[in-house]
Amino acid sequence: MAHETGDVEREILVVIPLFHPFTTLDAIGPYEALHMIPRVTMQFVSTREGEAVTTDIGLLQLISIASFTNLPNPHIIVVRGRPRAFIVINDTALIDWLKKAHITSTYTTSVCTGALAGLLEGLTATTHWEPYGNLAAYGAIPTETCMSFNGESRMSFLLQCIVLGPTSRHGKIITSAGISSGIDMALHLITLLKGEEVAKMVKLLIEYDPQPPYDVGAPSKAGEELVEKTRQFSEYFINTLPAN
Amino acid sequence: MAHETGDVEREILVVIPLFHPFTTLDAIGPYEALHMIPRVTMQFVSTREGEAVTTDIGLLQLISIASFTNLPNPHIIVVRGRPRAFIVINDTALIDWLKKAHITSTYTTSVCTGALAGLLEGLTATTHWEPYGNLAAYGAIPTETCMSFNGESRMSFLLQCIVLGPTSRHGKIITSAGISSGIDMALHLITLLKGEEVAKMVKLLIEYDPQPPYDVGAPSKAGEELVEKTRQFSEYFINTLPAN
Numbered sequence: 001m002a003h004e005t006g007d008v009e010r011e012i013l014v015v016i017p018l019f020h021p022f023t024t025l026d027a028i029g030p031y032e033a034l035h036m037i038p039r040v041t042m043q044f045v046s047t048r049e050g051e052a053v054t055t056d057i058g059l060l061q062l063i064s065i066a067s068f069t070n071l072p073n074p075h076i077i078v079v080r081g082r083p084r085a086f087i088v089i090n091d092t093a094l095i096d097w098l099k100k101a102h103i104t105s106t107y108t109t110s111v112c113t114g115a116l117a118g119l120l121e122g123l124t125a126t127t128h129w130e131p132y133g134n135l136a137a138y139g140a141i142p143t144e145t146c147m148s149f150n151g152e153s154r155m156s157f158l159l160q161c162i163v164l165g166p167t168s169r170h171g172k173i174i175t176s177a178g179i180s181s182g183i184d185m186a187l188h189l190i191t192l193l194k195g196e197e198v199a200k201m202v203k204l205l206i207e208y209d210p211q212p213p214y215d216v217g218a219p220s221k222a223g224e225e226l227v228e229k230t231r232q233f234s235e236y237f238i239n240t241l242p243a244n
Numbered sequence: 245m246a247h248e249t250g251d252v253e254r255e256i257l258v259v260i261p262l263f264h265p266f267t268t269l270d271a272i273g274p275y276e277a278l279h280m281i282p283r284v285t286m287q288f289v290s291t292r293e294g295e296a297v298t299t300d301i302g303l304l305q306l307i308s309i310a311s312f313t314n315l316p317n318p319h320i321i322v323v324r325g326r327p328r329a330f331i332v333i334n335d336t337a338l339i340d341w342l343k344k345a346h347i348t349s350t351y352t353t354s355v356c357t358g359a360l361a362g363l364l365e366g367l368t369a370t371t372h373w374e375p376y377g378n379l380a381a382y383g384a385i386p387t388e389t390c391m392s393f394n395g396e397s398r399m400s401f402l403l404q405c406i407v408l409g410p411t412s413r414h415g416k417i418i419t420s421a422g423i424s425s426g427i428d429m430a431l432h433l434i435t436l437l438k439g440e441e442v443a444k445m446v447k448l449l450i451e452y453d454p455q456p457p458y459d460v461g462a463p464s465k466a467g468e469e470l471v472e473k474t475r476q477f478s479e480y481f482i483n484t485l486p487a488n
Contacts (some may be wrong), residue, residue: 025272
């Protein structure tokens with residue numbers, strides 16, 4: 001099985017491409033889980049080395065260590081979302097880099113609306129529930145099935161993650177749902193890369209034993225009225241953001 | 245009940261004090277949940293206005309908007325953790341500000357090792373499971389009980405959160421467990437501040453429907469062997485960090 005291929009000793013470079021504006025937790029969930037692992041190096045990359053890219057409300061900056069040109073072949077790519085829309089497919093520097101880097105990557109992953117524009121043609125995928133219906137416009141097949149390691153599938157309106165075996169181009173893409181789901185995705189990714197024990201240690205170290213109030217974290221659980229109100233809430237927030 | 249006091253219209257200033265080094269997700273979990281709410285303003289504060297404080301491995305900076313002196317009376321304080329130890333109690337600028345700001349705050353909260361040094365004398369509290377035994381040395385009473393809004397308590401070796409009514413000095417302190425637990429804490433806090441519906445909308449918007457692999461997110465679930473290995477794993481990570 002895929003997760004038994006994890007190799008604790010392998011040196012791994014994880015790259016998160018930066019673009020403005022971005023949703024902070026999309027990037028920081030996987031970052032927090034991955035950055036503490038021995039022989040895993042995290043880097044942010046953007047059009048210019050040393051660039052500081054700010055988050056949606058401008059209080060937080062991620063520092064780019066390299067330009068796209070200088071970091072063409074990471075093992076792992078984590079594309080995270082932005083609040084306004086899908087990745088702008090005419091952000092050519094990003095998309096060109098992503099398409100090339102994906103050829104040699106071990107895994108190419110997305111969180112939320114970072115759903116891999118241009119890589120998902122004909123493939124099943126997921127994203128944040130709000131733009132979920134847009135996936136098809138990007139050539140992807142929206143799926144409601146979360147495939148787990150043991151081959152079971154779980155049906156829900158939106159899945160939290162898709163993990164497929166690493167045996168095909170499709171199989172090396174992992175897409176995950178909205179914002180917070182990047183933490184779950186990262187634990188699956190760590191299993192694939194470093195094995196189950198390392199993933200368990202990371203989970204314990206970040207004390208990820210979720211016990212949130214209210215079982216409304218997915219549209220199917222929230223019900224139509226709350227979903228509609230949340231769309232309006234989201235729209236209000238997006239309208240308060242500074243322009244690109 | 246406490247959560248029925250939420251006032252959607254109230255203007256609220258949430259302040260996260262900065263110090264180096266810090267654990268990123270401690271701050272970003274609550275930040276992500278809180279920053280999208282109308283009439284909630286998030287600010288980072290440190291010794292110098294405009295200061296950029298970097299995270300543990302130096303790839304990420306939070307930008308201080310104000311100095312401690314200039315922002316003495318926030319409604320909400322979120323003290324997050326750092327990887328090496330508890331807040332250094334001789335960081336006098338921070339501790340002096342915290343003690344004064346706590347007098348007028350509506351809620352004073354902590355995530356992980358941000359466990360409110362100097363404010364917890366004689367009070368029940370929690371923190372990340374690793375330094376949990378140290379709470380007593382800071383005058384606090386470690387508790388294994390998570391008090392939920394409806395008055396039920398849940399026993400476990402480490403709790404995910406403590407939420408008490410806002411009717412006493414004790415009651416306005418919320419401490420939460422390790423790193424990722426700040427997201428859960430923030431949802432409780434939003435309920436107290438803005439009411440249950442806003443908290444539900446935030447939960448849905450960040451698609452917080454956790455479905456991580458492995459039920460080992462707390463020491464009681466992980467078992468002794470994994471806990472011990474995780475301590476060593478953590479020690480290794482801490483030793484790779486740049487010096488303060």
